[in-house]
Amino acid sequence: DSELKLKAMNTVSKLSKTKSDIIIKFRKAQAKLATEDKPIYNVSIGEPIEIDLKKFTKLEKDAKNEKTKKTN
CATH class of the missing domain: 1.20.5 (Single alpha-helices involved in coiled-coils or other helix-helix interfaces)
Structure with missing residues (x-):
């Protein structure tokens, strides 16, 4: 036991x-x-390709700035 x-x-x-x-x-x-750091991929028809995070961030900021200009 x-x-x-x-x-x-x-x-x-x-x-x-x-x-x-x-x-x-x-x-x-x-x-x-x-x-x-995780890679960011540009998804399109075909194989995904890795993109540069700095370029992506700049494009994102530019797009936000354009949107802000249009609303003001």
Whole structure:
């Protein structure tokens, strides 16, 4: 009876450690994804091509400026 309890406690301990390890790995992966620069793709007919983020940001700002000019 006490041997069975000991085995059960060991199993619970191992499962708890495994759960903690999985959670730690998952959180590290989430943090890495949050800090990585992700490529932006220009989607059109054909294969997607990676675009320069600086150019994209400039185009986006220019478009917002044009929209602001039209509303004023």
